[in-house]
Amino acid sequence: YDYKLGKLPRLLTDSLPLRLRDSKDGQVWKFDGQEGKYQFEAALTGKNNAGYALNLSTTPTKPVLLHGGTGYENYGQGIVAGYYSYPRLATSGTLTVGGKTHQVAGELWYDRQWNCTSIVSKGVGWDWLSIQLDQPREELMLNTLHNTETGQELNNGSFFSASNENVHLTGTDFKLTPLTYWTSPKSKRKYPAKWHVQVPSKGYDLVVEPLVPNQELALRFFHAFTMYYWEGMCKVTGTHNGQPVTGKAYVEITNRP
Incomplete structure (x- = not known):
């Protein structure tokens, strides 16, 4: 990165x-x-x-x-990004x-x-998962934006089927639930270290887990602002319509307390 x-x-x-x-x-x-x-x-x-x-x-x-069905996603507060x-x-x-x-x-x-760039601020954080399933060869891109000041959350996502059907996901279409956490010895921030990922309409019930817990970055955008940023490789296990599935994922997490 x-x-x-x-x-x-x-x-x-x-x-x-x-x-x-x-x-x-x-x-x-x-x-x-x-x-x-x-x-x-x-x-x-x-x-x-x-x-x-x-x-x-x-x-x-x-x-x-x-993403978003058109190549543009709504990130709230009037922010629409390509x-x-x-x-x-x-x-x-x-x-x-x-x-x-x-x-x-x-x-x-x-x-x-x-x-x-408007969402890269001290008041916004996100959990962002990009998932490749081995069989079927389908993909999920899921993100939850957190307003760290108000506690509000906004879900966006995409499902890309084996036949290349593109479905935009929002709101309650999926659920990301942290199961365990890892605390950085450098920044002292606590990050999710395993997620339960549910996409009921597509039959997916998954667990996403980092291959290595410590994949934290410290990105200094300006002299007075350093963003601690967890970004790394993960493995995927779980079920699709009740049948076992495996896969790979790449996860980004920002602005955790």
């Missing part, structure tokens, strides 16, 4: 294919492509950490997922570790959002 704050024209051109370039602190990374066919390149070039690089190419095996995903990208390339290059292959989930 990485981020950079800056004027968008300096980082990303306004034409297709998308083309992104940046370098900082002995790091170089590049991104090119469109419509799920992407090329990622990243490398560490500093004197003390050279010999590490990643070069990946992707091809979509499912079409684009337009959001789409390619939840299944067949991926291959090379990984270089310590100067030794390895051939790698796998599957990626690609998200793109814009016009969403």
Whole structure:
């Protein structure tokens, strides 16, 4: 995971294919492509950490997922943000570790959002789960936004079927229930460490659990504002219409007390 704050024209051109370039602190990374066919390149070039690089190419095996049904989601308080995903990208390339290059292959989930900086504030937090099921090959993107000052919550989500049906989920269509918690030794914040995920209309009753408890990041957006941010890989178990299912998930959690 990485981020950079800056004027968008300096980082990303306004034409297709998308083309992104940046370098900082002995790091170089590049991104090119469109419509799920992407090329990622990243490398560490500093004197003390050279010999590490990643070069990946992707091809979509499912079409684009337009969240909210149109590619825009309502995050409350007048905030509407663009959001789409390619939840299944067949991926291959090379990984270089310590100067030794390895051939790698796998599957990626690609998200793109814009016009969403208004929700990155001290008064808003979220639990955000992106779930890939192994069989059936279906996906769930579920998020609950929390207003940490008023206690109000807003649910948004998408269900993407094996036949590529896109269903927008809101309100009581799904339920995310924390089952256990992990407390960060660095920030002292308490994060959910296991979730019970229920989507009754689609027959899903799941448990999502981190592969490693400590996947906390400290993102400093401004001199006076550091956001502690849990973002990491998880495993999925549970049932679909009463039958066992497994899968993978990626989870984001922000602004926990």
